[in-house]
Amino acid sequence: MRLHPVWLLLMLCLSAPVAAQERSAVIGARAMLQYWSDPLEALGTLHAEESVTLSATVTDIVVELNFQDGEMVEAGQLLIRLQDAEEQAQLRAAQATRDERRSTVSRLSQLQDRNLAARADVEDSQARLRQVEAEIQGLEARLTNYQLRAPFAGRVGFRDISVGSLVTPGTELVTLDKLDMMKLDFSVPEVYLAILQPGLPLAARSVAFPDETFDGEVASIGSRVDPVSRSVMVRAELANPDLRLRPGMLMEVVLQRSPRDTVVVPESVLVPSGDRQFVMVIDEADDNRLERRQVSVGERRTGQVEILEGLGAGELAVSHGLQRAQEGDKVRLLGITDDDTTIRELLEANRSEGDT
Structure with a gap:
């Protein structure tokens, strides 16, 4: 030997x-x-910190698209505009009526000051003015349904529609995800419930990045234990400054319990x-x-x-x-x-x- x-x-x-x-x-x-810490291993799934699928609420034709596949957009940015010519015309007509009724209210108020107009006529004109102002507010609210804006800053998904497409209520138009912070959901056996607490550190790895470790910490613990699997859901937060992690990724989680x-x-x-x-x-x-x-x-x-x-x-x-x-x-x-x-x-x- x-x-x-x-x-x-x-x-x-x-x-x-x-x-x-x-x-x-x-x-x-x-x-x-x-x-040191006592490692507890689990498998988890990533979710975006904020995620939404923008869809149509009216039936009309797409006339403007202001984004490209996978583009980063700002909060409030106009992404899609639908045909709203009819509603714009109704709004202009209502605004013209409002201007006319404002003039009527002003003229009757001056006449009343000189005791040349009845108080009832002034009050009726003011009521008609408030009515048209309410109509304008309703039209302006309806017009927002024809403009889809980003509710928060993030990355849009694929653009599967084109200018000229007819959309109906419920039609999914584009996805938007906020990716700078990720949520990681995984389950832990109930026997470890006593040591789980927010702030507990963990490390996560993905087969997509085998040589890298993503550090995070427990954000919250589920309020219920699954009676079938006898496990509790845990949600952690992982920083994602380079935006490499994506929703839906499978992560290997090592929970650092009892750090010391x-x-x-x-x-x-x-x-x-x-x-x-x-x-x-x-x-x-x-x-x-x-x-x-x-x-x-x-x-x-x-x-x-x-x-x-x-x-x-x-x-x-x-x-x-x-x-x-x-x-x-x-x-x-x-x-x-x-x-x-x-x-x-x-x-x-x-x-x-x-x-x-």
Whole structure:
């Protein structure tokens, strides 16, 4: 059986004759305070923060289109105008009648001031003026049905109509979505209901962007538990500044429950004994003397473990070389592994020093 080169180096460095070195050689790992959470996975579907399908409310012909496929539009922007010539003519006629009745009211009021007109005639003319003003307001309200404007800023969908198309009430003309913030809906088993709360962080991924993670947080929790699936709906919010996420996308959700700062060490520092776990702590203040200490472990990740009790952040523990080291021994520290320093680099560096 052939050994990996790293293990060969490790055996050469850690198994040197005791006569040649008074202390056992070890490699250490420092306990680090890190941000951890217990992941809860789910599948969710994206929805736009605001979404609407604009449709016709009257029967008439399209005379103006002011958007292109997928265009960004502003709130209040005119998108579609229908033929409204008849209604415009009725409005102009009503406005002319209003002007005439205003003149009549003004003339009768002047005559009444000189006791040349009856008060009843003045009041009748004022009533007729209010009547035509109400008619104008009604016509203006009806005219808004012939102009479809964007209710909010967003991106329009495909344009499936053309100028000259006849539309009827209920005809879907164009979709509009506000995409700078997305809603992500997913279900969570009811057993986790106690830990769900607004503001809980999460990360979401999509097969469309496999190398990217979209961060968000829980916005609200459903008010009911599904009696069939025994799950509760959760709605989260994801920022979408680049507008790459689209409504309807399937997202893999990792909910970061119980977020906390905790002490983390490599799994290689653990020394199991029955159902208990120990570590060999290197007392740097006492000339690298070893202390065997029982620890309580929590969650595990790939190659890492959470320490709940028994080891503090910043303390140094033996990760390799425990075969020859005993509690109370003073050891020779070959180096400390971290994100920037691998075991292989430490072993090769110490082997080079030994050759010289």
